Amino acid sequence: MLLKGSARKTKVVDDINTDYIISGRYKFKIQDPYELAKHVMEDLDPEFYSKIKKGDFIVAGRNFGCGSSREQAPMAIKYAGISAVIAKSFARIFYRNCFNLGLPLIECDTDNINDGDELELDLDAGKLKNKTKDFEVAVNPFPQTMQTLLNDGGLVEHFKKHGGFKL
Amino acid sequence: MSQTITEKILAAHCGKKEVHPGEFIEADVDIVLGNDITAPPAIKEFEKFGIKKVFNKDRIMLVPDHFTPNKDIKSAQQVKEMREFTKKYGITHFFELGCMGVEHALLPEQGLVYPGQLIIGADSHTCTYGALGAFSTGVGSTDMAAGMATGKVWLKVPEQMKFVFKGKFNKWVSGKDLMLYLIGKIGVDGARYRTLEITGPAIDKLSMDSRLSMANMAIEAGGKNGIFIPDEKTKQYVESAWKSHKDTKHGKALYYSSDADAQYMSVTEYDCAEIEPQVAFPHLPENTKPISKVGKVKIDQSFIGSCTNGRIEDLRIAAKVLKGKKRHSDVRLIVIPATQEIWQQANDEGLFDIFMKAGAAISTPTCGPCLGGHMGILAEGERAVATSNRNFVGRMGHPKSEVYLSNAAIAAASAVAGQLASPEDL
Numbered sequence: 001m002l003l004k005g006s007a008r009k010t011k012v013v014d015d016i017n018t019d020y021i022i023s024g025r026y027k028f029k030i031q032d033p034y035e036l037a038k039h040v041m042e043d044l045d046p047e048f049y050s051k052i053k054k055g056d057f058i059v060a061g062r063n064f065g066c067g068s069s070r071e072q073a074p075m076a077i078k079y080a081g082i083s084a085v086i087a088k089s090f091a092r093i094f095y096r097n098c099f100n101l102g103l104p105l106i107e108c109d110t111d112n113i114n115d116g117d118e119l120e121l122d123l124d125a126g127k128l129k130n131k132t133k134d135f136e137v138a139v140n141p142f143p144q145t146m147q148t149l150l151n152d153g154g155l156v157e158h159f160k161k162h163g164g165f166k167l
Numbered sequence: 168m169s170q171t172i173t174e175k176i177l178a179a180h181c182g183k184k185e186v187h188p189g190e191f192i193e194a195d196v197d198i199v200l201g202n203d204i205t206a207p208p209a210i211k212e213f214e215k216f217g218i219k220k221v222f223n224k225d226r227i228m229l230v231p232d233h234f235t236p237n238k239d240i241k242s243a244q245q246v247k248e249m250r251e252f253t254k255k256y257g258i259t260h261f262f263e264l265g266c267m268g269v270e271h272a273l274l275p276e277q278g279l280v281y282p283g284q285l286i287i288g289a290d291s292h293t294c295t296y297g298a299l300g301a302f303s304t305g306v307g308s309t310d311m312a313a314g315m316a317t318g319k320v321w322l323k324v325p326e327q328m329k330f331v332f333k334g335k336f337n338k339w340v341s342g343k344d345l346m347l348y349l350i351g352k353i354g355v356d357g358a359r360y361r362t363l364e365i366t367g368p369a370i371d372k373l374s375m376d377s378r379l380s381m382a383n384m385a386i387e388a389g390g391k392n393g394i395f396i397p398d399e400k401t402k403q404y405v406e407s408a409w410k411s412h413k414d415t416k417h418g419k420a421l422y423y424s425s426d427a428d429a430q431y432m433s434v435t436e437y438d439c440a441e442i443e444p445q446v447a448f449p450h451l452p453e454n455t456k457p458i459s460k461v462g463k464v465k466i467d468q469s470f471i472g473s474c475t476n477g478r479i480e481d482l483r484i485a486a487k488v489l490k491g492k493k494r495h496s497d498v499r500l501i502v503i504p505a506t507q508e509i510w511q512q513a514n515d516e517g518l519f520d521i522f523m524k525a526g527a528a529i530s531t532p533t534c535g536p537c538l539g540g541h542m543g544i545l546a547e548g549e550r551a552v553a554t555s556n557r558n559f560v561g562r563m564g565h566p567k568s569e570v571y572l573s574n575a576a577i578a579a580a581s582a583v584a585g586q587l588a589s590p591e592d593l
Binding site: 023029043066068070074089095097100101154155156160164 | 191193204205208212215216217241289290291293305306307308309310312313316317319321323355356359360386389391451538539557559560561562566
């Protein structure tokens, strides 16, 4: 799978919690995921959603997605048109929720990626190319469990396809 | 091979002799939990599977606790969906208002979670039950849906970290302080994806309420699970819960422990003599300071309650501090016993009399203000000291409000002083 898009990186990069990803002001009120997506990362950058082009990447630092177990955070990201999140590390409940919803997460050094950089992510070859800065980093392949979940489009689709766990 | 308690429980739930950190397993779950925020989306996902029954109607726990008593139409609808699902599938454990409590205080008290189990819950603080020597972890609504359908969950076996507490406790220190201290040392991602096994001679002396309060905050260090080796206290706690609820149909508790030569990625020792009551400053639980170093921080509200510190031990401590005193005229004091039984007990012990005379508002059980839900929201620029577990930006209300996390003694003393304070300062 080859994903292409621009990096979307906020000024705050570390410990971006689920309340920052989607504020509690909206997450309990809005059920339509496309409406929810319009408020993604709003408290960090009110213009964040309007800058996203379909296929873009969220780029962040350490411990992205810490906090709540609620799936509104990965949903808001997915339905905003983000194709993958690239960060130094992810909080664990957020991590599993993303794969369960079919949103890929990439762990790698992100210091050299700036907001607006053009990126190309080749999930099969395990390579992330920064076209703006002309460098390439190797990306660890996903464990089989994650790969299967992504290929099937998330846990619900996986379940519908196989009638149970076939990870 | 030598194994830790966590590895043993995971192995026993996937039919293996042993498991290793990094390994992916498909495990059988004993308990699947959801609340009024996370269960409705899980129910929606469950219905998509197109199956006619849940994996086990006695092993699904549905607790409407976050916005109950229903604060608005939206929350009333959410609880209604849970109630309808309960009836449709014959779920045994749906906790209606009047027997409802904050989920992580409620399930241990009811004897529904116990040693040796594997528990998943669509709530990040599901890690609380590790205090009983169970493997317990927070998941999302999709995992909850799959868990309700199949009784299974996919898990990566976490790396194992061990924390050993030694030495004597300082005055007014409870489990909460040991945990805030630990998080202050290792940071909010210090145990990311990992197990925190919490042990040592000081832990042996801790009450079950204090252990539950510690395990509750494992997620605030990024942990997958926090776990305590079950001992005689654990056994007494669980058996007395079964007895008082006349529960004769419970399963068998399994008291695992870690092998002496089990492998850990790190072993850290802390001396309790160095641990004062702690306060976590905004906006992360790792921003801890000992109470002697907090300086002058005026507060507008003090909240005593939540799944971290809304248990009877916390209310007794708060009452001890508040007895014969009044809240500062600028401070709103909110006390929320975490469950109906704790409420009843606090009432029977005369604690409410002390709280009322101190000028507190006492509420029926709810998560309420902890997550900025209802029953004590903060306005712009306001500060609260709270016995809960999270102090992120806007957690209890306005994005420009602040939350300071502490134990019940500090929260009570601060309510009297009008600023962050120790009972020793009053």
